[in-house]
Amino acid sequence: MIKSVLLGALQGFTEFLPVSSSGHLVLAQSLLGFAEHPLPFDILLHIATMLATVCFFYKSIWEALKGWLWGFTRRDLRDSWGWETGWAVIVGNVATVFVALLMKDKVAYMFQSPTFVGIALIITGLVLWYGSGKKGTRIKPDLKSGFLCGLAQGIAVIPGISRSGITIVTALVRGFSLEEAFRFSFMLSLPAIGGAVILEILDAGAIDAFASNLPKGWIWGVLSAFLCGMFALAILRRVVIFGKWRYFSVYCFVVGVLSLFVGMKGV
Template sequence: MAVHSLLLGVVQGATEFLPVSSSGHLALAQWLLGFDEAPLPFDLVLHMATMGATVLYFWRDIVDLVLEWLGGFVSARGRWSEGWRYGWAVAAGTVVTAFPALGLKPLVERMIHLPWAVGLALVLTASLLFAAGRLPRRGGQVVLSSGFFVGLAQGLAVIPGLSRSGATIVTGLATGLKSEEAFRFSFLLSVPAICGATFLELRSVGSWGDFTAALPSGWLVGAMAAFATGYFSLVLLRRVVTLGRWRGFSLYCLLLGLGTLALSVVRG
């Protein structure tokens, strides 16, 4: 069971941030490899571990931007800061995320058990990543409209096989953000969304005793693996976005999606 927890942690950490869809990979792993679905408490632990990697990676940005945003409430000068723009863009994006994410929940619960649907979503991800490599390089900054469009993409990316990081970064680039800003905003916007989703799921677990009792053996190893691979994936993805080298991930998602579609037809 410890090995199983370790593998799930590695899959979660790597695919949560790289533009290949963690939910799609986990759904396919259950279908192809016979992996049991992770208990909800362990799934929450893995998501908290990857969120911890995000916070550690962006901690300086988070502190500086939050302080600047709060400063805008007490100083007119503060309303011209980067943190003021970012704060309202993240707030708008978080609100917008909730509508498609909650509305698509019944569909998502069905798609997890439909490999062909996950395959189609992976092909869509491949198309988005291919398009990203052809977008012109621009130098735009994060504004309120950035939050709206990127938040909408984040909400739609609850669909298994549709990469959250890929959809949000490509949307940011399409709205004119420079590469570094699209990368940074994508993951800063993910923090409140993951916190909110985790809180809602925690309410359905029950007491703290129920939560800990449901954790599998080796859960700590899995969490550490998710944290470490998640942090490394952020380092790698930043380089990919900055250099515009999406082709490898696009080809990977395309082959995986088409392979899944073909295998689902063969298996019936």
């Protein structure tokens, strides 16, 4: 049970904080001897963090969905935040899928290499350092910004590249306000995570096989992922609003160097 709770906490914190959940999974496997999650448990952890996102942003999600749907019936609403956000999220996820498919064959190798993860974490650190102090005034996403943030999200399939970090910094470079960059990054993530979960469920097979492959104490791991995810989102919001990126940048540098050391030692 303790191991399930720890894996859930690891997933919950690193899924949202700009430190790369996939990169930390590779390190946990190399340094702590953690085996890769059984697929059913991995699915439930992703569902838990997705639910944390929905709960944290439920007002914004409802506003965007309502504005986007109403825009089909009333032309005067096609300049609303919801209409613009809906299309930016769609365009962004098309870009994400395109990039992810291009990199699909190479990602499996990257997950086996702490050295590669170390390089990617150092790149994440540089991106966060660059984004520190940036802020704009844009309060509505546009298609070009959605597309560029979607490309960044696709690149984040590389273990060690932080999805939240690279998409928020991309939004800030595009002139988004701090609050809007934070909000758009996670609204952009929901279709991508949801699609990945559906594909994982299809891979998992029948429900009896699904249940039999869950580890002991899995429910506590799922709860841990949800609660840690909510807490991590609250932390990250303050980090973005107050521009404290460099703490996480330094962290990524340190862990990146550690990963390179692990890779060279062949652990």
